[in-house]
Amino acid sequence: xxxxxxxxxxxxLGKAVHSLSRIGDELYLEPLEDGLSLRTxxxxxxxxxxxxxxxxxxxxxxxxxxxxxxxxxxxxxKSFLAVFRSLATVERSVEKCCxxxxxxxxxxxxxxxxxxxxxxxHNLSFQDCESLQAVFDPALCSNVLRAPARxxxxxxxxxxxxxxxxxxxxxxxxxxxxxxYQEEEEADSTVKAMVTEMSIGEEDFQQLQAQEGVAITFCxxxxxxxxxxxxxxNLSLSVHFDAPGRPAIFAVKDSLLDGHFVLATLSExxxxxxxxxxxxxxxxxxxxxAHSTPHLDDFANDxxxxxxxxxxxxxxSEGSRAVPSTSLSPGLRPPCSPGPYSEDNGAEASxxxxxxxxxxxxxxxxxxxxxxxxxxPGPSPVLAEDSEGEG
Amino acid sequence: MKFRAxxxxxxxxxxxxxxxxxxxxxxxxxxxxISPQKLNFIVSDKVANGGVSMWCELEQENFxxxxxxxxxxxxxxxxxxxLLSENxxxxxxxxxxxxxxxxxxxxxxxxxxxxxxxLLSVSSSSRIVTHDIPVKVIPRKLWKDLQEPTxxxxxxxxxxxxLKTMKSIVEKMKNIxxxxxxxxxxxxxxNLKIETELVCVTTHFKDLGNPQSASADASQDRDPEQxxxxxxxxxxxxxxxxGQQVNPTKAVCNIVSNKIIxxxxxxxxxxxxYFIPAFS
Numbered sequence: 001x002x003x004x005x006x007x008x009x010x011x012x013l014g015k016a017v018h019s020l021s022r023i024g025d026e027l028y029l030e031p032l033e034d035g036l037s038l039r040t041x042x043x044x045x046x047x048x049x050x051x052x053x054x055x056x057x058x059x060x061x062x063x064x065x066x067x068x069x070x071x072x073x074x075x076x077x078k079s080f081l082a083v084f085r086s087l088a089t090v091e092r093s094v095e096k097c098c099x100x101x102x103x104x105x106x107x108x109x110x111x112x113x114x115x116x117x118x119x120x121x122h123n124l125s126f127q128d129c130e131s132l133q134a135v136f137d138p139a140l141c142s143n144v145l146r147a148p149a150r151x152x153x154x155x156x157x158x159x160x161x162x163x164x165x166x167x168x169x170x171x172x173x174x175x176x177x178x179x180x181y182q183e184e185e186e187a188d189s190t191v192k193a194m195v196t197e198m199s200i201g202e203e204d205f206q207q208l209q210a211q212e213g214v215a216i217t218f219c220x221x222x223x224x225x226x227x228x229x230x231x232x233x234n235l236s237l238s239v240h241f242d243a244p245g246r247p248a249i250f251a252v253k254d255s256l257l258d259g260h261f262v263l264a265t266l267s268e269x270x271x272x273x274x275x276x277x278x279x280x281x282x283x284x285x286x287x288x289x290a291h292s293t294p295h296l297d298d299f300a301n302d303x304x305x306x307x308x309x310x311x312x313x314x315x316x317s318e319g320s321r322a323v324p325s326t327s328l329s330p331g332l333r334p335p336c337s338p339g340p341y342s343e344d345n346g347a348e349a350s351x352x353x354x355x356x357x358x359x360x361x362x363x364x365x366x367x368x369x370x371x372x373x374x375x376x377p378g379p380s381p382v383l384a385e386d387s388e389g390e391g
Numbered sequence: 392m393k394f395r396a397x398x399x400x401x402x403x404x405x406x407x408x409x410x411x412x413x414x415x416x417x418x419x420x421x422x423x424x425i426s427p428q429k430l431n432f433i434v435s436d437k438v439a440n441g442g443v444s445m446w447c448e449l450e451q452e453n454f455x456x457x458x459x460x461x462x463x464x465x466x467x468x469x470x471x472x473x474l475l476s477e478n479x480x481x482x483x484x485x486x487x488x489x490x491x492x493x494x495x496x497x498x499x500x501x502x503x504x505x506x507x508x509x510l511l512s513v514s515s516s517s518r519i520v521t522h523d524i525p526v527k528v529i530p531r532k533l534w535k536d537l538q539e540p541t542x543x544x545x546x547x548x549x550x551x552x553x554l555k556t557m558k559s560i561v562e563k564m565k566n567i568x569x570x571x572x573x574x575x576x577x578x579x580x581x582n583l584k585i586e587t588e589l590v591c592v593t594t595h596f597k598d599l600g601n602p603q604s605a606s607a608d609a610s611q612d613r614d615p616e617q618x619x620x621x622x623x624x625x626x627x628x629x630x631x632x633x634g635q636q637v638n639p640t641k642a643v644c645n646i647v648s649n650k651i652i653x654x655x656x657x658x659x660x661x662x663x664x665y666f667i668p669a670f671s
Contacts, residue, residue, distance in 0.1 A: 158485035158520045192501065192525035194478040196485075201516035 001031035004060040006096040014084030015229050016051045021081045022225030023049045028132040030072040031063040039132045046264035047222050048134040057256040071102050073126035083110050083122050136262050138249045141240035143210035149230030149237045151204045158196050169215025174202045181217045216241045216248055217266035226250050226261045244268050392470055394425050394496040397457040404492055407454050408483040410661055415480035416634035422537055425460050425470040433537050442668040443627050446539055449661045471529035482506040482522035502526050545645035546619035549575040550600045558632035560594050565625050574620035575646055577601050602643055619648045621669045631665050
């Protein structure tokens with residue numbers, strides 16, 4: 001494999017590596033006929049990301065030497081990231097970047113041709129690997145929203161950097177709501193975190209195909225990674241999602257590249273009640289802001305009386321705070337319906353004994369592959385290579 | 392108990408954001424006192440934690456275009472809320488290009504100070520950010536611990552030098568010692584001093600000037616050259632100095648020998664009093 005990237009595209013490539021580095025520790029590099037793919041998956045298998053750079057993205061692109069099969073490889077993310085560490089420097093000084101694999105050296109060679117004839121060569125050791133491929137199909141998701149990355153970037157700006165998860169949903173008036181997610185333990189504890197909610201009008205979205213009341217919760221860090229890529233490339237970002245617990249797909253696309261981040265979403269908690277709730281019920285449940293986010297109209301002229309709170313300021317004001325709850329409406333966290341997805345958990349447990357997904361995220365690969373239509377008899381689609389390769 | 396207020400003016404909003412950022416730098420948690428005319432940010436540390444106290448006061452009508460409140464009762468027309476100052480500061484920082492900001496007391500299973508911000512966006516659409524800051528409503532019987540501190544009768548009262556200069560000096564002194572001695576006299580001299588077994592460092596400021604009124608009565612018969620000194624925790628002083636992003640319009644320091652140091656600052660229309668007790 002040999003490819004040559006020039007000009008501003010070097011920075012685009014570097015930016016993609018930066019956003020991939022938010023997810024996994026290993027980078028899978030696979031030259032395909034329809035372009036170079038960079039993929040990664042996180043250690044708990046709850047987030048997967050891939051970029052595909054079309055042959056036209058490169059000045060030269062050769063997936064494999066004539067008569068040979070294309071090699072794919074796995075390298076440490078941090079060593080590849082080091083090549084593009086400072087994007088400002090890359091933008092200022094790198095004129096072209098040549099990536100080659102195979103040939104005589106058993107290294108992945110990344111050469112940066114900089115100004116003044118300076119040439120930096122990085123020889124990165126790699127491992128052979130199977131193809132990393134998550135099974136997902138944005139077309140199967142019933143909900144889609146698409147907006148310029150800048151809009152979504154501004155939307156996540158008010159959230160604190162340390163916040164782990166955010167809930168995205170459609171509120172009343174078809175406004176798109178982002179809200180900081182609090183775990184139950186946090187919500188019950190005496191030290192409560194600030195809850196932030198962002199509400200954006202439908203008109204800021206290029207596409208909004210989702211019903212009021214739907215909502216998913218996912219990790220903010222990975223999302224921010226893709227957002228910063230999309231913002232720098234000035235692309236639109238689309239979010240494809242289904243019921244809570246099913247993976248959400250975040251996609252960017254232009255003529256030269258496409259990027260997909262597949263993130264596990266929080267499944268509905270099964271802690272509260274064993275009674276399964278139908279999807280219809282869930283839809284009807286009050287949307288995200290049961291008691292907040294006034295609309296523009298409300299914002300301008302609401303009445304003070306509606307904000308009156310009846311609290312005793314005597315010592316027992318503790319009592320009012322003992323109510324175990326979060327400010328999320330029940331619609332966001334209804335009891336779990338274990339039915340259709342229960343097999344996911346089994347597969348997950350048997351396949352990934354050492355790395356349970358954090359919290360209630362499901363491992364998205366197994367979640368999606370085990371849908372009946374896809375379940376393959378043979379071992380052909382490799383989801384993740386054996387953990388101990390021969391290297 | 393009700394509280395609801397609104398800011399529409401961008402300058403007022405910026406100023407209020409700056410005040411909240413300053414408070415966040417000065418203290419992790421603070422008490423917000425809401426009364427019909429004034430807002431106060433109050434810190435009153437336990438003696439075990441260093442005993443620092445702060446009293447920041449602003450006139451509500453200088454900031455808010457609408458301000459409605461109803462306290463606990465007619466004769467105790469005030470609300471005391473304890474909150475994490477970082478939360479308030481972070482919430483207000485998102486209001487950088489806001490069209491309007493509203494603050495109100497709400498009850499969302501627990502008491503909250505809800506800050507809703509209507510943002511300006513490029514398109515004509517409206518974006519609204521809401522922050523629910525959890526607060527603790529402080530019961531009446533604890534109010535007495537949160538009253539405006541009485542300014543002690545000082546031995547020396549002096550204008551402070553530029554706070555940034557002071558900060559960079561104290562920052563360096565902190566690497567050498569945990570204690571700092573501030574001394575000043577009535578002829579406009581102020582010294583910052585650290586003493587260790589190995590080294591003694593003193594920075595001298597002169598011609599600072601002494602405010603008239605404070606020095607006139609109590610210390611009339613005091614020798615103008617005689618220093619009044621106080622030993623304090625250098626970190627407390629540094630925290631105070633680091634919180635001052637803009638140089639105040641007025642900055643006075645009052646020293647009660649070996650008891651307490653009192654800083655009295657005025658940022659436009661916001662007054663800040665900060666007390667650091669002396670090491671005993």
